[in-house]
Amino acid sequence: xxxxxxxxxxxxxxxxxxxxxxxxxxxxxxxxxxxxxxxxxxxxxxxxxxxxxxxxxxxxxxxxxxxxxxxxxxxxxxxxxxxxxxxxxxxxxxxxxxxxxxxxxxxxxxxxxxxxxxxxxxxxxxxxxxxxxxxxxxxxxxxxxxxxxxxxxxxxxxxxxxxxxxxxxxxxxxxxxxxxxxxxxxxxxxxxxxxxxxxxxxxxxxxxxxxxxxxxxxxxxxxxxxxxxxxxxxxxxxxxxxxxxxxx
Amino acid sequence: xxxxxxxxxxxxxxxxxxxxxxxxxxxxxxxxxxxxxxxxxxxxxxxxxxxxxxxxxxxxxxxxxxxxxxxxxxxxxxxxxxxxxxxxxxxxxxxxxxxxxxxxxxxxxxxxxxxxxxxxxxxxxxxxxxxxxxxxxxxxxxxxxx
Amino acid sequence: xxxxxxxxxxxxxxxxxxxxxxxxxxxxxxxxxxxxxxxxxxxxxxxxxxxxxxxxxxxxxxxxxxxxxxxxxxxxxxxxxxxxxxxxxxxxxxxxxxxxxxxxxxxxxxxxxxxxxxxxxxxxxxxxxxxxxxxxxxxxxxxxxxxxxxxxxxxxxxxxxxxxxxxxxxxxxxxxxxxxxxxxxxxxxxxxxxxxxxxxxxxxxxxxxxxxxxxxxxxxxxxxxxxxxxxxxxxxxxxxxxxxxxxxxxxxxxxxxxxxxxxxxxxxxxxxxxxxxxxxxxxxxxxxxxxxxxxxxxxxxxxxxxxxxxxxxxxxxxxxxxxxxxxxxxxxxxxxxxxxxxxxxxxxxxxxxxxxxxxxxxxxxxxxxxxxxxxxxxxxxxxxxxxxxxxxxxxxxxxxxxxxxxxxxxxxxxxxxxxxxxxxxxxxxxxxxxxxxxxxxxxxxxxxxxxxxxxxxxxxxxxxxxxxxxxxxxxxxxxxxxxxxxxxxxxxxxxxxxxxxxxxxxxxxxxxxxxxxxxxxxxxxxxxxxxxxxxxxxxxxxxxxxxxxxxxxxxxxxxxxxxxxxxxxxxx
Numbered sequence: 012x013x014x015x016x017x018x019x020x021x022x023x024x025x026x027x028x029x030x031x032x033x034x035x036x037x038x039x040x041x042x043x044x045x046x047x048x049x050x051x052x053x054x055x056x057x058x059x060x061x062x063x064x065x066x067x068x069x070x071x072x073x074x075x076x077x078x079x080x081x082x083x084x085x086x087x088x089x090x091x092x093x094x095x096x097x098x099x100x101x102x103x104x105x106x107x108x109x110x111x112x113x114x115x116x117x118x119x120x121x122x123x124x125x126x127x128x129x130x131x132x133x134x135x136x137x138x139x140x141x142x143x144x145x146x147x148x149x150x151x152x153x154x155x156x157x158x159x160x161x162x163x164x165x166x167x168x169x170x171x172x173x174x175x176x177x178x179x180x181x182x183x184x185x186x187x188x189x190x191x192x193x194x195x196x197x198x199x200x201x202x203x204x205x206x207x208x209x210x211x212x213x214x215x216x217x218x219x220x221x222x223x224x225x226x227x228x229x230x231x232x233x234x235x236x237x238x239x240x241x242x243x244x245x246x247x248x249x250x251x252x253x254x255x256x257x258x259x
Numbered sequence: 260x261x262x263x264x265x266x267x268x269x270x271x272x273x274x275x276x277x278x279x280x281x282x283x284x285x286x287x288x289x290x291x292x293x294x295x296x297x298x299x300x301x302x303x304x305x306x307x308x309x310x311x312x313x314x315x316x317x318x319x320x321x322x323x324x325x326x327x328x329x330x331x332x333x334x335x336x337x338x339x340x341x342x343x344x345x346x347x348x349x350x351x352x353x354x355x356x357x358x359x360x361x362x363x364x365x366x367x368x369x370x371x372x373x374x375x376x377x378x379x380x381x382x383x384x385x386x387x388x389x390x391x392x393x394x395x396x397x398x399x400x401x402x403x404x405x
Numbered sequence: 406x407x408x409x410x411x412x413x414x415x416x417x418x419x420x421x422x423x424x425x426x427x428x429x430x431x432x433x434x435x436x437x438x439x440x441x442x443x444x445x446x447x448x449x450x451x452x453x454x455x456x457x458x459x460x461x462x463x464x465x466x467x468x469x470x471x472x473x474x475x476x477x478x479x480x481x482x483x484x485x486x487x488x489x490x491x492x493x494x495x496x497x498x499x500x501x502x503x504x505x506x507x508x509x510x511x512x513x514x515x516x517x518x519x520x521x522x523x524x525x526x527x528x529x530x531x532x533x534x535x536x537x538x539x540x541x542x543x544x545x546x547x548x549x550x551x552x553x554x555x556x557x558x559x560x561x562x563x564x565x566x567x568x569x570x571x572x573x574x575x576x577x578x579x580x581x582x583x584x585x586x587x588x589x590x591x592x593x594x595x596x597x598x599x600x601x602x603x604x605x606x607x608x609x610x611x612x613x614x615x616x617x618x619x620x621x622x623x624x625x626x627x628x629x630x631x632x633x634x635x636x637x638x639x640x641x642x643x644x645x646x647x648x649x650x651x652x653x654x655x656x657x658x659x660x661x662x663x664x665x666x667x668x669x670x671x672x673x674x675x676x677x678x679x680x681x682x683x684x685x686x687x688x689x690x691x692x693x694x695x696x697x698x699x700x701x702x703x704x705x706x707x708x709x710x711x712x713x714x715x716x717x718x719x720x721x722x723x724x725x726x727x728x729x730x731x732x733x734x735x736x737x738x739x740x741x742x743x744x745x746x747x748x749x750x751x752x753x754x755x756x757x758x759x760x761x762x763x764x765x766x767x768x769x770x771x772x773x774x775x776x777x778x779x780x781x782x783x784x785x786x787x788x789x790x791x792x793x794x795x796x797x798x799x800x801x802x803x804x805x806x807x808x809x810x811x812x813x814x815x816x817x818x819x820x821x822x823x824x825x826x827x828x829x830x831x832x833x834x835x836x837x838x839x840x841x842x843x844x845x846x847x848x849x850x851x852x853x854x855x856x857x858x859x860x861x862x863x864x865x866x867x868x869x870x871x872x873x874x875x876x877x878x879x880x881x882x883x884x885x886x887x888x889x890x891x892x893x894x895x896x897x898x899x900x901x902x903x904x905x906x907x908x909x910x911x912x913x914x915x916x917x918x919x920x921x922x923x924x925x926x927x928x929x930x931x932x933x934x935x936x937x938x939x940x941x942x943x944x945x946x947x948x949x950x951x952x953x954x955x956x957x958x959x960x961x962x963x964x965x966x967x968x969x970x971x972x973x974x975x976x977x
Contacts, residue, residue: 024280025895025897026277026278026279026280026897027895027896027897028895031280032280044645055900055901056848056849057849059892060848060891060892060893060901060904061892061893061895061901062900063898063899063900064900065445065449066613067445067449067451067612067613067614068449068451068453068454068612068613069612069613069646069648070454070646070648070649070733070737071732071733071736072453072454072537072540072729073448073449073450073451073453073454073612074448074449074453075445075449079285079286082285082286082287082291082292083285083287083292084285089736102283102286105261105264105282105283105284105285105286105288106264106268106269106282106283106284106285107268107269107282108268108269108270108279108280108281108282109279109280109281109282110277110279110583110897110898111895111897111898112898114898115269116269116270116271116275116279117446117560118271118272118273118275119268119269119270119271119272120269121446121560122271122272124548124551125551128552129548129551130506130507130548130549130551130552131505131506131507131549136505137505139498139501139502139505142501143501143504143505143510143517143518144504144505144516145515145516145517146512146516147512147514147516148511148512148513148514150516151509151511151512153368153369154509155509158509158541158544159537160544161448161453161540162446162448167269168285169285171284171288171289171294171297173264173268173269174264174265174268174282174284174285174288175264175265175268176265176268177265177267177268177269177270187548191507193367193368194507194509196505196507197507217301218361218365219294219297220297220361221293221294221297224293231364233361233364234364234365237361237364237365238364238365238366238367238368239367240365241365241366241367241370242367242370245370275583275584276584277583277584277585277897
């Protein structure tokens with residue numbers, strides 16, 4: 012296939028050299044079948060080895076290569092160059108501190124993820140000898156969608172609440188907490204309700220729905236966050252009717 | 260490049276010795292791209308505030324007697340007021356449709372043992388209820404039920 | 406100033422095997438402190454890309470004997486039978502534990518875990534979660550690991566050297582990619598779980614991070630790499646990118662078809678017999694190459710391919726069992742498998758070889774353990790059966806974790822100043838590499854030459870001359886690496902420096918693969934020679950050991966553990 016030229020305007024930042032992020036342009040020959048990531052790798056290998064970006068699986072499942080492409084959060088290994096014009100702007104994910112060039116700080120997310128206790132909680136751990144849990148296909152279906160999150164962070168960079176409220180747990184973390192609440196094997200609902208009812212949690216969400224618009228895996232985190240709101244309200248209301256004893 | 264986001268957005272609880280560039284908001288926020296719909300959705304709140312204030316004026320005029328009431332009624336014939344009411348109608352429709360698009364998926368798959376009906380049923384119910392309330396209000400306001 | 410961190414054990418790598426090892430260690434000893442060092446955040450590890458499933462006996466019509474025999478036969482009788490026996494017995498326990506930790510295994514109507522057919526397996530014993538099994542396993546393990554405060558993660562840190570003092574491993578030295586500084590991790594045992602080295606080849610299913618780092622770390626310290634000549638070509642990769650299309654497609658009934666539309670595994674004799682599409686990977690990859698050479702391939706914009714046909718499976722089943730396959734085909738080759746066949750060709754997928762370990766995951770160096778694709782416990786022999794490797798990560802990751810923590814408890818602390826000296830030297834080496842001026846060799850240039858040479862000499866089919874060329878070439882490239890040119894001398898997140906270190910690792914591993922291959926004068930499993938087309942148990946029923954010795958590779962051999970199943974002709 013014949014190549015054509017495109018100009019990539021890439022945000023660069025090296026904390027030891029740059030006061031603030033700056034933009035740098037690269038005009039390169041591209042294969043029309045390339046994804047945005049292929050162009051970045053070409054620039055890194057052949058034009059400017061100092062360009063820093065994260066990537067690995069190049070098949071849209073490891074979640075490393077999220078960036079802003081032409082102003083929108085994008086998983087660059089999935090984003091076809093053919094869908095962009097002759098000039099393509101690539102910047103680090105919005106709403107995140109920038110470590111270097113296209114590399115953002117992920118530690119904040121990992122803090123938030125841990126807060127929702129994303130693991131199976133049970134009053135009594137099941138022994139291996141007891142075998143697997145029975146879980147019907149219908150029960151599996153209930154949480155399946157929310158277990159598809161690849162932690163690519165596009166949802167965080169699309170969310171207006173994340174931009175303004177540093178304590179907000181955010182779409183992916185809440186979706187994962189909610190995923191465990193919906194899992195028939197889990198008994199940690201009440202523990203996670205404490206988290207969800209707290210500051211900077213589900214009720215901070217203003218339902219802009221942007222997280223779900225940009226999610227490359229159709230997880231629909233906005234649905235998860237707002238289902239969690241619904242459940243939190245129901246849980247709060249029923250707590251007056253059915254006083255909670257020693258359970259959970 | 261966008262406007263700066265909150266300087267602590269997505270910050271780590273562990274300090275890093277390395278200086279980082281502060282987080283930026285998405286460049287399209289708040290008026291560009293898909294954010295426009297969300298921003299307009301929020302902005303309709305201002306329209307409802309004005310409608311509310313007008314409502315207060317209506318009650319006030321009623322209390323002031325027939326002259327004030329007649330004067331207000333003639334004032335409301337003004338094309339500016341008509342335009343404002345059209346805007347209010349559009350706002351309600353916009354918010355209604357957006358609400359109905361997003362609301363059904365906020366239903367958890369089950370509440371206790373109860374499973375909610377399928378989404379098309381919820382959505383149909385919502386629109387039917389909306390239409391019903393609208394017709395009822397129209398009937399009351401036109402004096403048909405009084 | 407060199408920072409020093411101390412833990413009981415240090416795990417290098419945060420994928421399936423590393424996470425399982427870490428969890429096993431803290432379960433075995435809740436007071437243990439475990440460092441998990443990974444060059445990427447754990448959820449980016451390449452375990453994430455595994456698709457089809459994980460094998461373990463689950464059904465009434467199955468038993469350990471059958472799983473064991475299938476694995477031995479799949480390995481072309483080069484698997485160690487004590488290891489295989491242990492593996493098949495532990496496999497159901499490990500997958501059950503993962504179920505308890507939240508892995509969303511697909512289910513049968515009665516709520517039990519569903520299993521699917523896989524290549525070389527005589528019954529349905531592959532547990533699956535649609536076609537994202539590695540992804541779900543990795544995230545379940547990672548999220549479960551978050552509950553243990555004694556597992557301390559050091560993410561995005563690149564281990565450059567093992568610290569060996571008085572004949573035992575005492576820790577590692579790592580570069581903090583984000584801060585740019587070096588850190589000494591002291592630990593009384595070290596477990597390597599860094600995955601394979603598919604990136605020594607140009608066309609691979611492997612992600613960018615699979616650069617053989619753990620293999621190179623151990624190899625440099627004199628630990629042997631075992632059976633490196635056995636490189637698995639997966640039959641069905643997407644042309645162009647090399648993205649994996651899971652064997653689960655064939656497990657669900659997909660056909661392989663040539664340019665004439667024939668199911669060539671049935672129409673012609675390719676040795677897989679009635680198994681057809683469910684034959685083992687080495688044989689099917691060879692069958693595809695032979696079809697292409699016989700002029701029965703399919704011309705495509707990416708060159709010759711064959712077709713993987715799912716169209717008769719139906720949209721509903723594809724969406725429930727193989728949704729990612731459909732998504733990948735639509736994005737990367739613009740084909741909808743519901744309506745059209747998928748173009749595929751064999752692609753480098755997995756290293757059967759690796760760091761030589763025993764059944765406990767222990768290497769010849771006291772305190773050093775390895776598990777997962779990095780290691781070679783000789784479960785897979787000359788050819789791995791699909792869906793055994795995810796289970797392998799769990800079974801042998803757990804065992805390595807338990808044994809490493811037991812070893813750590815029984816051993817005394819190291820001579821810290823000797824460790825510090827090594828770390829200071831290593832720090833200086835990395836610093837000088839970063840600040841290097843001049844040099845004539847480009848990273849991308851050396852990498853491309855390595856790729857070309859490995860593909861030519863160590864492909865699906867091999868010959869003495871081309872293997873010897875690859876040996877010479879990889880040795881030459883390793884020497885030219887000394888003149889590497891680096892253009893980025895920055896401190897923070899210097900990915901050129903990482904790429905340079907990875908290239909150094911890959912060149913060592915590539916040379917070991919080529920040297921090992923050139924000395925096996927027979928065809929066995931994935932090592933298929935045109936000039937020596939038959940298996941020769943008389944002379945070659947042994948494991949190849951490749952040692953780093955006075956500046957070059959030296960080969961040695963090790964017996965295969967038999968005992969239960971005698972070698973026989975491998976026919977399906």
